[in-house]
Amino acid sequence: MRGALGGPRVLLRRLREVMAEPVSAQDRLDKIVVLIAANMVAEVCSIYVLRVDGTLELYATEGLNRSAVHLTVMRIDEGLVGTVAREAESISLSNAQAHPAFSYRPETGEEIYHSFLGVPILRAGNTLGVLVVQNRAHRTYTEEEVEALQTTAMVLAEIIASGELTSLATPGAEPAARRPVHIKGLGLSDGIGLGKVVLHEPRIEVIKIVADDVPGELARLDTAIETMRSSIDTLLEDEGVARVGEHREILEAYRMFAHDRGWIARMREAVMTGLTAEGAVERVQSDTRARMLRMTDPYLRERMHDLDDLANRLLRQLTGRAGGPEHPELPDDAIIVARNMSPAALLDYDHTRIRGLVLEEGAATSHLTIVARALGIAAVGHVENVVGLADPGDAMIVDGVGGEVHLRPPADVEALYQEKVRFRARLLEQYAALHDLPTVTRDGVALELHLNAGLLVDLPHIEETGAAGIGLFRTELQFMIASAFPRTNEQLRLYRAVLDAAGERPVVFRTLDIGGDKVLPYMRAVEEENPALGWRAIRLGLDRPGLLRSQIRAMLKAATGRELRVIFPMVSVVDEFDKARHIVERELTHLRRHGHGLPERVLVGVMLEVPSLLFQLDELLARVDFISVGSNDLVQFLFATDRGNPRVAERFDPLSPPALRALKLVADAANRHGKPVTLCGELASRPLEALALAAIGYRKLSVSPASFGPVKAMLRELDLSAAAALVEPLLADGASPASIRPRLSAFAEATGLPL
Structure with a gap:
């Protein structure tokens, strides 16, 4: 110049x-x-x-x-x-x-x-x-x-x-x-949260951008780049990383970006203009992000995240924070903002301070969403570029019902949502008034409403809601939040606390459902091309019987003198159930031989979520004591859609005839065999879907704590015979609407059902 x-x-x-x-x-x-x-x-x-x-x-x-x-x-x-x-x-x-x-x-x-x-x-x-x-x-x-x-x-x-x-x-x-920003996303967890932004992975603040020693800054930049490349190479050479497949290809693309000469040259040129190495990385990252945000090609826009990650790696290296992002401090009214995160990462926070969760990605049936619902946290996903738009401490409103996010809202919008929060509080009071009333439809059909749980913080909800019991206790959540594998005695204390909190009410414990997108931080991850269909749940338990045996032993000891109900997840063939039940019998024999107290009764069932069991129902029902239907995975597998993939997760409606026919098949078979059947997937936690389930024959539903009141209020106002008369013809052979949702919604509106 x-x-x-x-x-x-x-x-x-x-x-x-x-x-x-x-x-x-x-x-x-x-x-x-x-x-x-x-x-x-x-x-x-x-x-x-x-x-x-x-x-x-x-x-x-x-x-x-x-x-x-x-x-x-x-x-x-x-x-x-x-x-x-x-x-x-x-x-x-x-x-x-x-x-x-x-x-x-x-x-x-x-x-x-x-x-x-x-x-x-x-x-x-x-x-x-x-x-x-x-x-x-x-x-x-x-x-x-x-x-x-x-x-x-x-x-x-x-x-x-x-x-x-x-x-x-x-x-x-x-x-x-x-400026105030209003972004429409996808509602993941009902509720309304008003609070202050906390970035899950805080942006690294570049304090010094003006270089005192340009050659020295170039050397710092080059050293950081080499260190970053070396760490990626080490990751690729790890024996735990698959040698082929999609995961490998993603990492190879990641390494390719790290070696991109144009990217490196732009950062070096920025240093030559007088910026520090950190300032150069930040400037090039911002320029690149600006261009990619304006691209229409979804693949290229996805790569923006790769470049963001690489730039953040460099910034952490240059600022001495190479160990990874620091855990941010939470205010009393935190709104967690992230591109995406694992269920374990959410559980790592003090959930009593979290008012909302906002994600750039996320799906309605992902395990992260399930945990957010269990914790009563309002959540919205698919909020484009929210990580780039929000700054720590910004005011934010999360509307999990409407799937909307208001960043830095104007006073009138904030006042409107404060009134909505007060309205929801009044609704909760109305639901609380139903506590001692039975769950009986208008035409006199009795139903049972149970709770889904997985953490100690869920236990007070049993008394608060007046639930009939715990229809699904997800034991893996304890493992996901622990820093090391929980010992048998630690598991025993948790299971005993759950049974104590439930009192005389039944509790259904699901054995470990890990693998897929639920990876334990202290266990070596096994990379698979299709993890949802891979080595997980009962498959892992039968291949590692010591793991399953220690969990079963803890459950049996915790239930001394009481009833114990256990279900096995991801069972695909009857033979797998037989092997799992044999492990229960073996542990009972072990406890009996060593003089330990035993449960008064042990009931063993299956989590029906693999479509192959639909064609083994008679053989299965002859063996099990009860069935729990996991609608999340069952619907996912029926339609071959990854429920964690936002591009396809909402593609098929679970209120379509194929899904409802499959669910009705299970309910009818269980009733024919005189075996109890409970639907404990997220489907039961939405009033309109719960209406459909009751109409096709389900009399036991297990729902999230936040959904208990709305579902109970709807069922008490429901004329079940009228609902069944509406639904049955829509599922008959030859009647094939894309979804019965519009007809059900019209029915609910016409009959004044509270949804």
Whole structure:
């Protein structure tokens, strides 16, 4: 560039000095444009800020008419400045007025300037404004000058993002960096949460962006890159990583990005303009994110996450936090914001402080969602770019019912949701009033409502709701939150506490359902191409009988003198049930031989979730004491749709005839054999779906604690014979609507059912 040698580095230091001065926001901007113009040897330097209404406002200028400041406003689809903001790409022209996008603004007096260089002011890939320099001469700006101006824009992004400029704005025209954002997503867990943003993986704050020693910063960057590459190579060489398959391909793509010469070159060039290694990584990450956010190709947009991860690895390396993201502190009203996370990661937080969960990914039937519902946390998924838009401490509203997220909500929206929270509280009071009333339909059919549970924090819900018992206790959650494999005595204490809390009410313990997306942190993960169909649940238990035996022994000891009910998950053939039941008999013999107390009665059943059992029902029902239907996996396997994949998880409706016919087949067979059957999947936790289940013959449902009141209230108002008369013809041969949901919804509305 034309300034003195080392001009960009000098400019960055002087900008830092101006930012530290105790002056007004406008004075600060006025000084900054003068500094940039002088350094760039430009006759004009202007700062345009993107406003909440989507327009760009001139906030400061050196060279144009000062009277145009805060007067000149243009749409984002207007002019060269609008093009830079919209595309998040720099524009350099020697004759700007000849460009078709040029928009003349007479109040600025810019008609005498011909050359134009505009760069977007970016933060986390989001456009906050545009920085422009202009000259009278038909000048071609060099790549070095473009790079230098982009680097300078980083400093301006900090000023805009801080909210300092809000005082200069008129109401309704504030800078968009702190604008309210309303995003529609997918409701995962009912409820409404108002609170403050906590990023699950906090962005690493780059404190120092101006380099004191450029060669030294280049060396730091190169060292961090080599360390990162080495760690990825080590991961790929790990024997636990599959040699072929999708997982391997993803890691190979990850390594390819880490060796991308263009990416490395851009970071090195950024250091050469005067940035520290950290500043260079952050700037290139933001530029890349801005471009990829505007791409329509879903594959390329997915790769944005890979590049984000790589950049964050580098930043952790450079800032001495290579051990990984630190666990953020939680305020009393935390809203956890993440791209995605495991159930164990959510359970690692103090859930009493969490008001909501917001994910860029997530699916309605994922295990993370199930845990969120169990904890009563409002959750919304598919919230695009929320990690880039939200800052720690931002106010946020999570509407798990409507699937909406309000970031930095205006006062009227916040007041509206506070009223909604009060309304929900009144509903909960109404549900509480049903505590001692039986779950009997209007036409006199008695049903049993049980609870799904998996943690000690779930146990008070038994008394609170008046549930008939625990229809499903997910024992794996204890294993997922532990730092080491729970010993038999630790398991025994948990199971005994569950039985004590239930009193005379029945409890159904499901043996370990690990594998797939439920990986224990202290066990070596086994990479599989199709983990949901792989080595998990009873398959793992039968192959590692010591694991299953220790759990069964703990359950039997905990139930001394009481009834014990156990189900085995993921059973595919009757022979697997026979082998699992033999382990129970063997442990009973062991306890009897060593003089231990025994349960008063042991009932053993199956979690029916694999479609193959639909064709073995008579053989199975001759052996089991009861059946529990796991609708989450059963529907997933019926339609061959990965319930953790947001692209297909909602593709098929569980209220479609194929799914309901399969479920009815089980209920009819169980009734024919005189064996109890309970549906304990998430399907039972939604009132409309619970209506359908009751209509096809289910008299025992196990639901999440948060769903207990709504489902019970609906069932008590239901005319079950009328519902059955509606549903049965819709499932008959030859009647094949895509879904019976619309007909059920119309029935519920016509009969005044509370949904």
